[in-house]
Amino acid sequence: MFRCGDAKGSVVSSEVYDLVGIGFGPSNLALAIAVDEHNRRTPGARLRTAFLEKQPTFGWHRGMLIDDATMQVSFLKDLVTMRDPSSDFSFLCYLRDRGRLVDFINHKTMFPLRAEFHDYFEWAAARVADQVHYDREVVSVRPVERDGEVVAFDVVASDGGAAVTYRARNVVVATGLRPRLPEDAMPSDRVWHNIELMHRLPELVAAAPRRVLVVGAGQSAAEAVAELHSALPGTAVSAVFARYGYAPADDSPFANRIFDPEAVDHFYGAPEEVKRSLLDYSRGTNYSVVDLDLIEELYRREYRERVSGERRLDIRNASRVVYARETDEAVYATVEFLPTGETEVLECDAVVYATGFHHIDVFDLLGRAAATCVRDADGRAVIGRDYRLATAPGVRAGIYVQGGSEHSHGITATLLSNTAVRVGEILDSVLAPEVAVVPELAQAR
Numbered sequence: 001m002f003r004c005g006d007a008k009g010s011v012v013s014s015e016v017y018d019l020v021g022i023g024f025g026p027s028n029l030a031l032a033i034a035v036d037e038h039n040r041r042t043p044g045a046r047l048r049t050a051f052l053e054k055q056p057t058f059g060w061h062r063g064m065l066i067d068d069a070t071m072q073v074s075f076l077k078d079l080v081t082m083r084d085p086s087s088d089f090s091f092l093c094y095l096r097d098r099g100r101l102v103d104f105i106n107h108k109t110m111f112p113l114r115a116e117f118h119d120y121f122e123w124a125a126a127r128v129a130d131q132v133h134y135d136r137e138v139v140s141v142r143p144v145e146r147d148g149e150v151v152a153f154d155v156v157a158s159d160g161g162a163a164v165t166y167r168a169r170n171v172v173v174a175t176g177l178r179p180r181l182p183e184d185a186m187p188s189d190r191v192w193h194n195i196e197l198m199h200r201l202p203e204l205v206a207a208a209p210r211r212v213l214v215v216g217a218g219q220s221a222a223e224a225v226a227e228l229h230s231a232l233p234g235t236a237v238s239a240v241f242a243r244y245g246y247a248p249a250d251d252s253p254f255a256n257r258i259f260d261p262e263a264v265d266h267f268y269g270a271p272e273e274v275k276r277s278l279l280d281y282s283r284g285t286n287y288s289v290v291d292l293d294l295i296e297e298l299y300r301r302e303y304r305e306r307v308s309g310e311r312r313l314d315i316r317n318a319s320r321v322v323y324a325r326e327t328d329e330a331v332y333a334t335v336e337f338l339p340t341g342e343t344e345v346l347e348c349d350a351v352v353y354a355t356g357f358h359h360i361d362v363f364d365l366l367g368r369a370a371a372t373c374v375r376d377a378d379g380r381a382v383i384g385r386d387y388r389l390a391t392a393p394g395v396r397a398g399i400y401v402q403g404g405s406e407h408s409h410g411i412t413a414t415l416l417s418n419t420a421v422r423v424g425e426i427l428d429s430v431l432a433p434e435v436a437v438v439p440e441l442a443q444a445r
Contacts, residue, residue: 017048019430020155020168022138022365023175024053025060026121026416027402030079031172031423032128033089038427047430050166052157054137058125063196064220065115066227072219072249072291073259073416074110075117079124082261083420089127094120135159141171141369143395150395153369170430173365174402177357177414185324185353190331194224194354201231209235209349213333215321216354217241218288219249224354226298229313238314238346240335245317246298249289258282258410259417267410268385275407282411288356324351359404359414362389369399383408386429387422400426 019035021028028051039046080087087093091112095101098119104112112120125132136157144152144167155166179193187193192200194216204212212235214225221241229237257263258278267278302313316335322343323334331348362381363370374382374390381404382390389399402422405413412418 015048015167016152017050017166017168019047019049019170019172020153020166021049021051021172021174022141022155023173024051024055024058024125024132024134025174025176026079027174027176027419027423028172029058029121029125029128030419031174031402031426032131033079033087033124034083034423034427035131036128037084037087037089038431045431049131050168051132052136052138052155052166053132053134056135058122058132058134060118060121061195062118063199064194064223065118065198066223067113067115069114069223070109070111071114071117072111072251075112076110077259077417078120078420080420082418083424089124091117091120094123097123133157136164138365139163140367141365141399142367143369143372144397148394150372150391150397152397153399168397170398170400171369172400172402172426173362173404175360175365176403178360180356180358181353182321182355185351186326188326190326190349191324191351192353194220194352197224197227197352200350201227204228204350205231207349208232211236211238211346211348212350212352213238213240213321213331213346213348214352214354215240216356217243217246217290218354218356219290219294220356221354222246222290222294222298224352225313226294226301228352229301235349236312236314238316238335238348240316240319240321240333242320242338243288243317246290246295247288248292248295249286251291255282259412259415261418261421264409264412264418265385268408275410279406279411286411286415321351359406362401362404366399373399380407381405384429385409385425387426388429398430400429402426 021031032049032051035047035049075091078091080089092101095104136159138155138157140156142154142156143150144154152167152169153171155168155171157164157166179195181187181193185191209232212228212232214221214228214237225237225239267275270278302315305311305313318338319335320338321333322336325332331351333346333348333351334343335346336343363373372391372395374392376382383401383405384390387400387402387405389401403414
């Protein structure tokens, strides 16, 4: 499969792939499944694929797999069902394979445990393992030119210090999201993002801290507050957020239509001002909102403590952290109550920022290949309805994105809700006749 390259120890693939995926989270996992199903249906037109993942094994936000946390989307919005309800990669087929189908039906829920859905992902990933290369962190993407045209891309990944190059007719970028911290937050053993929660919890339990502070108003923040309050029975847990209260998520049936596949068509064709309005209107379905059951549970806990007089749950609404100073002993967080401007310094053994995530800049990842892409007046990627980046004339190879397309495709750009349908659209585009198959790419330089 590989042949040795230059004297620096790089390795170049001798195989030309029809598709190379960068990242192997749920989005590209769903794409790998779609490819697997295509190859089984049409063995004479098999696609050659490779998915490159920097982690050593499949993992999806493992640090947020709280034992009793549930999914916020229906199990029917799994990796395949919205695209093909008959697929044997569905969550229901996973349950049958695990011997829990009847038990799950008796459970009468549409929202599985997050840990169970992660196990479903691992089950599916194991079935397409032949397409995946773990411990491969992509460091650059380079255009491959022949006769003045870009006919492929060389995807260069690090493998234990050595560079491995995969030549691809099409590249699909699905690198997920990166944790967002305030600009003045300095990560340390005491200051971290909530994506690390379950990794950090054992040492917190062992240390028996006096106070832990959680910053943020969304679902992850509320889950972190509840988990820390339960796991640390002798610890004060302070929650700081600027709203007057946790805002409930709008998961009503009509509001949820924003996640329908048809809504992507509506959004994509809408004028810019309409797109902005739709994004603003729909934020209450997903961003900085909390399941009502969890809001009520936290309120019950706080009220019980008010009755008993033993206060550990410290909800500081309409507040913000204006300054945090870490010493060898603790983190001293200055918290301002916004209505009055009054401040108080809290001595904390840990500060957890549940402040969300941000998109990875696809152009930064693409490196030299970014020069082949078209940008709009705001510097954003111009993206086709099929999630393919618009490129300059003479670029015959394709670059697709799963994520980073909220401005063009709407709120589902990074969500599970539309993943199964999205990967089907990408696969159809890759297979379309106008996506030319260029021979002898292995000799092109």
